[in-house]
Amino acid sequence: MHVPDGFINAPTSAVTAVVAAGAIAVSLRGARRELDDRTAPLAGLVAAFIFAVQMLNFPVAAGTSGHLLGGALAAILVGPFTGVLCVSVVLLMQGVLFADGGLTALGVNITDMAIVTTVVAYAVFRGLVKVLPRGRRSVTAASFVAAALSVPAAAVAFTFLYWIGGTTDVAIGKVATAMIGVHVLIGIGEAAITALTVGAVLAVRPDLVHGARDLRQTLRLRVNGELVDAPATDRTPAAAAARTSRRTLWATGLVTSLVLAGFVSFYASASPDGLEKVAADKGIDAKTGKHATSDSPLADYGVKDVTNARLSGGLAGVIGVGATVVGGSAVFWAVRRRRGADASPTVVESV
Template sequence: MHVPDGFINAPVSVAAGAAAAGAVAVSLRGARRELGGSPVALAGADRTAPLAGLVAAFIFAVQMLNFPVAAGTSGHLLGGALAAILVGPFTGVLCISVVLLMQGLLFADGGLTALGVNITVMGVITVLVAYGLFRGLVKVLPRTRRSITAASFVAALVSVPAAAAAFTLLYAVGGLTEVPVGTVLSAMVGVHVLIGIGEAAITMLTVGAVIAVRPDLVYGARGLSAPLKLRVGGELVDAAPSPAPVSAPVAAGSPRKLWLAGLATALVLAGFGSFYASASPDGLEKVAADKGIDKTVEEHAAADSPLADYGIKDISNARISGGLAGVIGVGATVVVGTGIFWVVRSRRTTTDAGPARVPDSV
């Protein structure tokens, strides 16, 4: 759903850019708690920081894997729900923003003047809708691994048509063509409900895989633990709950193995799996072509980039060209993302290391 230059007029693009900048600024502050860089950091935040850059790189890789959803139409992961559930909503917005920035600058995917539109639609809206719905479901469902994965499925499913509706709203205000808004809305939401099913499946499988090995690393599953079983009269029964607070951090080893496995998976998906992705236009491209929204599309400012369109210039072999571009993209995203999250975390730690405060009386 990468919006190119020329779909939305300049005033609305500027307004969306301002909204996106505001959301990123708020997310930078909120992410400090999620990443463990604040004196009031959330329990388990020290385990979020190493994974945030990896989550951005993984989403970049999976977004290269377009899957067919209907005749002549494909879809790809948006990633807002996945990022928010794995590393937190504020960090999730930053993850998607990093991905979109790398795609726009290096691969000419998503217009540069439309960067604010894309961050607002694909990052902010998906995270707000998905994480809000996810938290609501988790509160009413039993605190089990199955409930967490089921909630992630529903949250991801709903977030995609919500993003499509958000794009339609921006088009209604600042679209450069005369296509009726109702036509755009029905077409966008209709195809993105189908894409949402694929998004939901990917999100559920990824969250479930991480929970299976390291539930303490999943932000949305903090406090989730299997009850202690005791054998009484030959039967297993739940032991009395521990008096320790639910927010107490879970003792766990280094997430290094999971980080390496995740990076290897992202590299394989981008370097090899992307060759087998659907070549059909994605939901927005298909709707734009069918309804005439793309009549005003402008050439991307980075169209001459050596990595434009996810290929390397002067390499004629499509498999090698696309694979290398994907590997470069994953590497660049994990480096930039990790660097940004490290700065966010360390800056707050340094800033807060001022004169000692007089403790409040008890």
């Protein structure tokens, strides 16, 4: 659902850029509360994984494909504020390095694919886990439903933006019907990927899943006849095993992302995605502009001057995963360090 330059007019694009900038500023502050030494590395990995899986277009109808948006997955794994940042990092990398999604439309894409999907998905998710039986299966089921609804919600948001600032004269009813219809189908694929991924992480490290934090139990000790919370420590054998497990999880996730982007992506559907198909069928792509980075050596997910299509696409995918995990990790570690600075006690000297 990457919106290219020319679909939405300049005033509307400017407003969405302001909205996106404000949401990112709020998310940076909110992410300080969500990230700690355990989850900051995971956030960078989540961004890289979303980048990789977005390269895997899957067929949803005749001549149409879809791909993961990732807002629901990021919000449930690392929190809604961090989730907005994860998807925004991915969109920035895609727009700058791979000419995927217009640069003048970056605000539109962040608003639609990062903010709307994350907010809708996490609101649905939290509502469901409150009413479903407490357990991992409920978290996975809620993840499925939340992800499924987040995609048509993004389609509705795009339709609204097109109604306000579309550059072509197409009946908004036709756009809405086509966009929502195809993205309901894409939402099923999004839901399956999200639920499988969340379920996999829950199986090995449920304590790292933000959406499952209510399932965690604090160890309590009886002291002088009263139950008190056990103090946190990193010196216990369990803590040492957890650190090793985090490293293993991170390495496994990174290798999986590299394999998906570098190898499996070659077998992805070549059909246009939902927005591209609707745009071509309804004529809303008549004023699509040339991408500012169309001459990038990685444009269209291929490496310039590498003639073998499989090798070119695979190298581009690997480079994209690497750039995203490095860029995302840098952002999240900076946010984490900022949290530590804010939490540092102030020393007052007496004279």
